[in-house]
Amino acid sequence: MSKIPLARYIFQRLRQYGVDHVHGVPGDNLLQALDHIAPAGSRWVGCCNELNAAYAADGYARVRGVGAVFTTMGVGELSAANAVAGSQAERVPVVHLVGVPSRASMAAQGIYPNVIHHSLQPGGVLEPFREIGRLLTQGRDEFRSSASVYGEVTAGHFAATFDSMLRRSFVQSKTMYFPLRADLVDVGVDSSWLEKGLDDGEQGLRSIDEENILKALREAKQPVILVDRGLGIDGLKDEINELVRISGIPTFCMPSGAGMVDNSLPNYHGVHSGPFGRIDSMDYVNSSDLVLTFGPMFSDTNTFGWRTVPKASAGNPNMKLMILASNTTPPKRFSTSSTNPVTLENITKETLRRAIEMIKHNPIRPRAARLIKDWRDAxxxxxxxxxxxxxxxxxxxxxxxxxxxxxxxxxxxxxxxxxxxxxxxxxxxxxxxxxxxxxxxxxxxxxxxxxxxxxxxxxxxxxxxxxxxxxxxxxxxxxxxxxxxxxxxxxxxxxxxxxxxxxxxxxxxxxxxxxxxxxxxxxxxxxxxxxxxxxxxxxxxxxxxxxxxxxxxxxxxxxxxxxxxxxxxxxxxxxxxxxxxxxxxxxxxxxxxxxxxxxxxxxx
Missing domain, CATH: 3.40.50.970 (Thiamin diphosphate (ThDP)-binding fold, Pyr/PP domains)
Known part of the structure; x- marks a missing residue:
């Protein structure tokens, strides 16, 4: 069985999925691991501080689909935490690798009065940091306890856990937190695992859900599409554009989703900013009987104090708001809207392609958008x-x-x-x-x-x-x-x-x-x-x-x-x-x- 050092395994796995650059700041707990970046075919990009490195990884991920930042424990990871939290909030897959002390160092610091640097207190050196990392990322329990990092665990276990977490990061469009122990960096793991891809876990919607989407589109007298880039939708841009084109349904982007839809499409009408946009889109959106929203981020700032969240009204009490997300969990209820949204959580490329083919064979006849003026002329x-x-x-x-x-x-x-x-x-x-x-x-x-x-x-x-x-x-x-x-x-x-x-x-x-x-x-x-x-x-x-x-x-x-x-x-x-x-x-x-x-x- 051919073996490869654990750190090199991690960097090669990341490179398989487009991470050719690892951002970060060197520290004593990750120096040995950094030696494995170049042999894995990637490059180290040293940044001025860990916060900036994590922001850079976020930008990288918005182009490549995933980014990576590598920091030391405590002082380094806490500096990066703000940026990592932002990536998590906006569903940008960023891998946060954290260099942590060896098992021997941890054992020594438990003998009074020995204390490890970058720690808060004896005996609790990693727990607060790990808990912050856990809460800001996938929120899972792989590394919640000290035993999960410093117990009788092998390099192979760490490699398998890394693969499992990375797959979930892709599927759920979330960040991940992974502590890399200094004494396991050079320990060998089975290199043949790299020949196996990560199961993407795409299950797609149930056929009944697809039918419900198409049924709603066909029954709607005035449908409208809103496109943002949250909830993992960013990777479905091509399919969303084809759906917009082939359906002819009037379409807007949300402010943070600007650019998700081809601006030259005749049924694209700009950014939905209500009275603050080039054109006021509020009346049309709120008079629609079906609002199909892809990956919305209905934050107060993104919606101008929730003014532009689609709302049913006395004149349009039966508005249906459908929220589409890609293999992630959107909010179940928006208290700012009188409309109870229907949420569909597993939209995939195949889901949209099937819907597009069905529409090609049985076209939709939506109303043209009755807008005051053309947003392009404005x-x-x-x-x-x-x-x-x-x-x-x-x-x-x-x-x-x-x-x-x-x-x-x-x-x-x-x-x-x-x-x-x-x-x-x-x-x-x-x-x-x-x-x-x-x-x-x-x-x-x-x-x-x-x-x-x-x-x-x-x-x-x-x-x-x-x-x-x-x-x-x-x-x-x-x-x-x-x-x-x-x-x-x-x-x-x-x-x-x-x-x-x-x-x-x-x-x-x-x-x-x-x-x-x-x-x-x-x-x-x-x-x-x-x-x-x-x-x-x-x-x-x-x-x-x-x-x-x-x-x-x-x-x-x-x-x-x-x-x-x-x-x-x-x-x-x-x-x-x-x-x-x-x-x-x-x-x-x-x-x-x-x-x-x-x-x-x-x-x-």
């Missing part, structure tokens, strides 16, 4: 004076003309999250945006992960630019990872929206208070401080920096072919007014001051 750029300062009210229409096929646009958890959701996306372009977690600082290191994940991919998946739109406050949280983008010589374009602080918060409360201000940075000096000059001299890596204040300056920049098509890091500082946000969202922020009252009303 987004055409206005004529603006060259010497006028840029504002976010018109900025996003202008930036839409800059986008190209297969671009990946990341929206930082700042004002771009609102304005850019209405981009008209060219073929194959996609948006990455939070729908539930909304942690500021997320998207800069996520852009690192996205750019790495796209590198080396063949065909359309590997093409297109990686573009980040981020607020200045969000950017400052994780700005160090700009240095890793430079060190990895990645092609990334970063737009920093500089309004000197937290514009969201100023408009909600304390517009003149200093707690909503941030330190003034020289953003365009950062690439040089982070090693851009050395990268240029040693590797020919190019860096561009641009400050933009007026429409004329923006026009010149967007007409520059080197900026639009050239390689390397391109960083743009957009200098904006202190309280500048897109005009149509001003009322939203004013209403946010009354949010506690709104929540009480919605829940009553």
């Amino acid at each position: 987004g055409k750029p206005k004529a603006l004076h060259a010497d006028e300062p840029i504002t976010q009210t018109d900025l996003y229409d202008k930036l839409s003309t800059y986008l190209r096929p297969h671009d990946t646009i990341l929206l930082g958890n700042a004002t771009p999250l609102l304005g850019a959701r209405d981009f008209f996306l060219p073929e194959g372009a996609r948006v990455i945006a939070s729908g539930q977690w909304f942690s500021i600082g997320h998207m800069l290191p996520a852009a690192l992960g996205v750019a790495l994940a796209k590198r080396g991919l063949e065909g359309a998946r590997g093409r297109g630019r990686t573009i980040l739109l981020d607020g200045d406050g969000s950017f400052q949280v994780t700005a160090q990872e700009l240095s890793t983008i430079i060190a990895q010589r990645l092609d990334v374009t970063v737009f920093v929206f500089n309004n000197g602080g937290y514009a969201y918060e100023r408009l909600i409360h304390g517009p003149e208070e200093e707690y909503n201000d941030i330190a003034p940075w020289r953003y365009l000096d950062l690439p040089r401080a982070f090693g851009a000059d050395r990268a240029r001299e040693k590797f020919g890596y190019e860096t561009q920096t641009h400050a933009v204040r007026t429409w004329g300056e923006l026009d010149v920049l967007l007409a520059d072919d080197k900026f639009c098509s050239g390689p390397g890091l391109k960083m743009v500082e957009l200098l904006l007014g202190r309280n500048d946000v897109p005009e149509r969202f001003q009322t939203l922020f004013r209403g946010a001051q009354e949010e506690p009252r709104l929540i009480r009303k919605v829940q009553s």
Whole structure:
């Protein structure tokens, strides 16, 4: 029987499923394991801290389907916990490997007064950390007790457990927490196990459920489709688009699902943002008798205080809300809606393909969407004076003309999250945006992960630019990872929206208070401080920096072919007014001051 070290087994298994890069920060409990990454055919990507590494793994997973972050126990894993929790909340499969001490070290620390570093107390060195990891990931009990890690367990047991957890991570679209003991790293396990793929566990819906979906579609007089990217639905994008195309049913994306549907389809009508969108979609959605929703994240922020959650009414009491999830468990009830949703939990590619074939043979005849105006016409750029300062009210229409096929646009958890959701996306372009977690600082290191994940991919998946739109406050949280983008010589374009602080918060409360201000940075000096000059001299890596204040300056920049098509890091500082946000969202922020009252009303 041929054997392979446990650590190499883990990295080779991950590589089989698309993980060519492992993000993290080295620590004493994982150093030996790191030696097995290169022999497994993968690369280590050292990040500035564990939080950023986990954010990068999240971005990587949104392209490849799974990402990996490797930290040391305690100080390392707790730093990563915020990002891992966000991946779990938004159903992004991230594998969190944690280097833990050897069995001998654990035995020694139990002898008073010996204490292991990075621990909270003697005798409880791992329990709090493991419990946090368990709660933030799959919530299963494989490593709940000390005996499960430090008892009479073998490397083979760890390998089998890893495979089982990884399969479940794929099936349930969840993160996983896996402690890797330092003394088991080099212990051999059966290499032939790698020749067997992981059973994907796709069971699909029962035929009766498929029939119920088709029956509901055929009986509906005014059906509508809403598409998000939660609940594991992201991997069904192609099938969802074909269903939208072949059915002709009027379709919207939820804000965090922007880009999930081909924008050129005639029955696609933009992002469902109600009165805050390019067009007001509320009346049409709420007058529909069937709302078919794929992977919705009905969070307060994603639905503007639950305003856009489909609701039955006195005029439409029989609305049917169907929530479709991919092999994961969606919420059973939304207290914000008077509509009791029907939830179907095991939508697979085959499920949708069968539905598409049935519709081809027996077409649906939906009503055309009766909308006030075409969302595409509403987004055409206005004529603006060259010497006028840029504002976010018109900025996003202008930036839409800059986008190209297969671009990946990341929206930082700042004002771009609102304005850019209405981009008209060219073929194959996609948006990455939070729908539930909304942690500021997320998207800069996520852009690192996205750019790495796209590198080396063949065909359309590997093409297109990686573009980040981020607020200045969000950017400052994780700005160090700009240095890793430079060190990895990645092609990334970063737009920093500089309004000197937290514009969201100023408009909600304390517009003149200093707690909503941030330190003034020289953003365009950062690439040089982070090693851009050395990268240029040693590797020919190019860096561009641009400050933009007026429409004329923006026009010149967007007409520059080197900026639009050239390689390397391109960083743009957009200098904006202190309280500048897109005009149509001003009322939203004013209403946010009354949010506690709104929540009480919605829940009553």
